[in-house]
Amino acid sequence: MTSRSLKRAGISPELTDQLKRHKIESCKDLLTHTSFEVMYAAGLSYQKTIGMLETVSRVIAPPFTTTLALWKYNLDSWFSTSIPALDKVLRGGLPCGSITEVTGPSGCGKTQFCLMLSVVATLPKELGGLDRSVIYIDTESAFSAERLVEIAENRFTDYYKCKDKVLQMASRVHIFREMTCQDVLCRLERLEEIIISTRAGLIILDSVASVVRKEFDTTLPGNLIHRSNLLGQESTTLKYLAHQFNIPVVLTNQITTHIVNQGSGTAPEGDSGMVTAALGNTWSHSVNTRFIVQYVDGHQRQLLIAKSPVAPFVMLNYTIQKEGIVIKENNGGET
Template sequence: MGSRLLKRAGISPKTCEQLKRHNIESCKALELWKHYSDSRFLTSLPALDKVLRGGIPCGAITEVTGPFGCGKTQLCMMLSVVTTLPKELGGLDRSVIYIDTESAFSAERLVEIAQNRFPDYFSSREKVVQMAGRVHIFREMTCQDVFRRLEKLEEILIATKAGLIILDSVASVVRKEFDTTLPGNLLLRSNVLGEEATTLKYLAHQFNIPVVVTNQITTQIGGQGSGPDTEGDSGIVTAALGNTWAHSVNTRFILQYGDGHQRQLLVAKSPVAPFAVLNYTIQKEGFCMNGNDGEVTLYEGTDPSLQAIRVRTLINLDTP
């Protein structure tokens, strides 16, 4: 009966198979869409979560870049606290893998954020101790140490039931070890960063968890964003590590200084969100958006690797 209908419709068996494959592919796209809808990590910042269509994406790399002291580590510690929360409070009820390459992590600050941001839940010492015990800190101070840790991370993720990986920062060790003014070092550094990005993407996808990395800034002479990291008296301040790394991350947040005590979070790259600016301050409870829900301003974006970053001073921004 089926073959007769095909003949009547003038459809050959080959065309039928092609239609079947097309239908299967359409179903896969539908499944991906459903999977995407369920794979977001709420940051506890409603305005940011709304811009991101539900929160930071799982299965992908989110980068936070900006000048020293603007709150990159503060955001990472706040996200660590949120990860450990029960699901009914917007958390993941999971552990955190926190790779610290700058010795910037503070257990005291982690506890302070938890107790001030979620005072009802962390009203007892038992809950605080439980939370702190689920944030696993690894201090790795060289490129080789970081890469060895990433290679072992799959087993650690399974053992700890972690729901978030943080690398704070990805730029610190590579910029210390690779002087890009020397011949061949820029390529070597790009290779190291490429391997790290590949491993992090694999882990994010395999375990369907968010990966958050922090990055530093650099000055591009004459505003050119395609060359190696350089410093000088003129140019624009941009995210460090160049174009290759910029294309390795799925989402990029830029933290920068505004007027006075105001600071700004820019959504500079996202597969789903528009270019947006949110004002924030750093308080005892961590990141706080201005206003009740946070005011969001859209802006005309550019290549994220060329996006200028506002800083307090252009002198001695960082080390190459």
């Protein structure tokens, strides 16, 4: 990954400080300069400069692997959602090392789902958690510390009887409020060192569509291309972070309506469009797992597993309670 810092590429702190004075901080910065420019900035001999460039090039080159190694690596790489019915369908939970998207209309519980996952990630491993911290990027000012604590105390009542454990959990959820596309992208490109320093085991971006749809009017010339380029950079960075640290990345997305030509015979009479995830087909291919949440009635909602490498298309009814997302089993029980 070219945005990786030079320190993470094995360059000594003294040399990285020297290069930083010349605005060379990442692998990308280094490799976009000529060998002579790097030699001047680093104060090295030509041979040592070439050696450093080769080292950095090897570090960021995608490594090859075998199917057997990948299978063994992913065998236990699942993050429990704490919802048994959903974990069962997903063969263990959310896949680590990949991107999961939750898309749906406002008020359906996307942020509630993210808050619940944040609590679970901080739990000890013996309780199904990761015993790690959380990086939560909030682009809509929708994060609620009070709601986070309420979910924790009601979903895991026995564990969070002790106030100190509640405080410890809250201190491990790191919030970054980014309100523009550029701010989000810059934050993602700086996350590598933050993940290491905070021991993060989960990344949440709530929501990926909010700032993009506000800033890009795709009816204007050139905006669609610029938006696609930005989303491509974001997805590439998120995929790299997920794979590099083998952690789950969870995003929320909005919905859009695609107009259907009634005269074409592609939609029933009176049906003028269909609801789908926002941001287009290119973005859709960047997502590994997709949940669609929607209303059933004023109280009940529905979660659809619309895309998954392991799970079939499944619909699960749920409600939002004090303890977060509660999915009803077919027999009428709750999980």
